[in-house]
Amino acid sequence: MPNNATGAPFEWPAKYNEVPKAVFEMDELWPQELENIFYGEEWHPIVHRSEIPNPGDFKASELGDMPIFAVHGEDGAIRIFQNTCTHRGTSMVTESSGNKKELECPYHRWLFNLEGDLVGCPNSREFTPDFDMKNFSLPKLRTEEFNGLFFATMSDKTPALKDYFGAEFTERLSRVLGGDGRLKLAGYQKVIYDCNWKAYCDNDGYHAPLLHKAFAMLNWQGGKGSQNVTLNGHLSFESELTMPDQVDALKDGSILDFKGTSTSTGSLVLMSFPLTVFTKHLDMLNIRYAYPKGPKGIEVHYAYFSHEDDDDEMVKHRIRQGSNLLGPCGLISMEDASIFSRIDKGNKTPGNAIFQKGVKNEFELPLNVAQNDESGNLPRWEHYRKVMGIKRATS
Ligand code: FES
Ligand SMILES: [Fe+2]
Numbered sequence: 001m002p003n004n005a006t007g008a009p010f011e012w013p014a015k016y017n018e019v020p021k022a023v024f025e026m027d028e029l030w031p032q033e034l035e036n037i038f039y040g041e042e043w044h045p046i047v048h049r050s051e052i053p054n055p056g057d058f059k060a061s062e063l064g065d066m067p068i069f070a071v072h073g074e075d076g077a078i079r080i081f082q083n084t085c086t087h088r089g090t091s092m093v094t095e096s097s098g099n100k101k102e103l104e105c106p107y108h109r110w111l112f113n114l115e116g117d118l119v120g121c122p123n124s125r126e127f128t129p130d131f132d133m134k135n136f137s138l139p140k141l142r143t144e145e146f147n148g149l150f151f152a153t154m155s156d157k158t159p160a161l162k163d164y165f166g167a168e169f170t171e172r173l174s175r176v177l178g179g180d181g182r183l184k185l186a187g188y189q190k191v192i193y194d195c196n197w198k199a200y201c202d203n204d205g206y207h208a209p210l211l212h213k214a215f216a217m218l219n220w221q222g223g224k225g226s227q228n229v230t231l232n233g234h235l236s237f238e239s240e241l242t243m244p245d246q247v248d249a250l251k252d253g254s255i256l257d258f259k260g261t262s263t264s265t266g267s268l269v270l271m272s273f274p275l276t277v278f279t280k281h282l283d284m285l286n287i288r289y290a291y292p293k294g295p296k297g298i299e300v301h302y303a304y305f306s307h308e309d310d311d312d313e314m315v316k317h318r319i320r321q322g323s324n325l326l327g328p329c330g331l332i333s334m335e336d337a338s339i340f341s342r343i344d345k346g347n348k349t350p351g352n353a354i355f356q357k358g359v360k361n362e363f364e365l366p367l368n369v370a371q372n373d374e375s376g377n378l379p380r381w382e383h384y385r386k387v388m389g390i391k392r393a394t395s
Helices: 027-038 161-165 167-176 213-217 312-325 334-346 375-388
Strands: 018-020 044-046 059-065 068-070 078-082 097-099 118-119 142-146 149-153 183-193 222-231 236-240 267-272 276-281 284-292 300-307 350-356
Touching: 027 375, 044 068, 044 078, 044 284, 078 097, 078 142, 078 149, 142 161, 142 167, 161 167, 167 213, 167 236, 167 267, 183 312, 183 334, 213 350, 222 284, 222 375, 236 375, 284 312, 300 312
Parallel strands: none
Antiparallel strands: 018 350, 044 149, 059 068, 059 097, 068 078, 142 149, 183 300, 222 236, 236 267, 267 276, 276 284, 284 300
């Protein structure tokens, strides 16, 4: 039964540890999610400077349904534009990345420089009398940079990045970004998961040692650890990893070597709302950019990084470790893909998904969360519910 401003045809349960299964299944929620989340008061990580290190380098992607691209200008600045010509709207770049000296729209050859200014258009003497190229720059998104990573938002009201993330998340993010952001791109792996975007980012601390068999096979125990949550839906896990002396399950256990860097404990996993995952696992530095393909399907780009100070051997080690452990077919995260699509199928049934581990009071939002609790996802769900304007039942 529709119960609220957004017209969601269900009521959110009164208990904080219950989430309506319909939120994974209702395609009708997507337009509202675009408006309130992807184009709302949230910061979205778009590109790290090391992905487009030279003038003219660009990377195209999407924010919600909207095509965008980031480009490294002649002046050294990185700008993020909507991927659309200011004449009749043709997309400006079609490749996912590359290098251009200037940006020319193929339709009527309007020409833009790398800073987004319109610098030429054929036959402009026959345009309207007050036509001025200055009014036709490419539409630029509001951005902020942190350790080389550029975030974009569609809203002027989004708080400054540091306030948006808070001190703890920001400190952990700096370590995933190599401590000082001086990274080099090692490469990408891309995969499409067969599920609604919210199933992809509902992965929790409870399942890690239970679903992922490799943890047991490798006799890999997570040591002291913690999970931190923010009221606006970001969460982070940090744990020490105690590596076994001998790994019998692998012919060559060297992919598990921890050469250790200045930044750290064994494992850091961060999830920023709505759907980006950052990982520093052993020596692997990884950003998982994610792009929902509408309400069904999500394309995830695993971007792997090394540090500028690494020697060749360390770069090779990071690449080998990154793609073999946590990539789309890595030893540890492979099973998630099957769970994501099973969540999607299984939730085409009535009722609510129930969270138990770490929940002490069903009628309170849990904010003190232990390393392997699933309750850490509940502040995210509460943020989602509020941003979407869906009412919670009172009893
Ligand atoms: S649509 Fe781009 S030049 Fe006309
Ligand atoms: Fe997982």
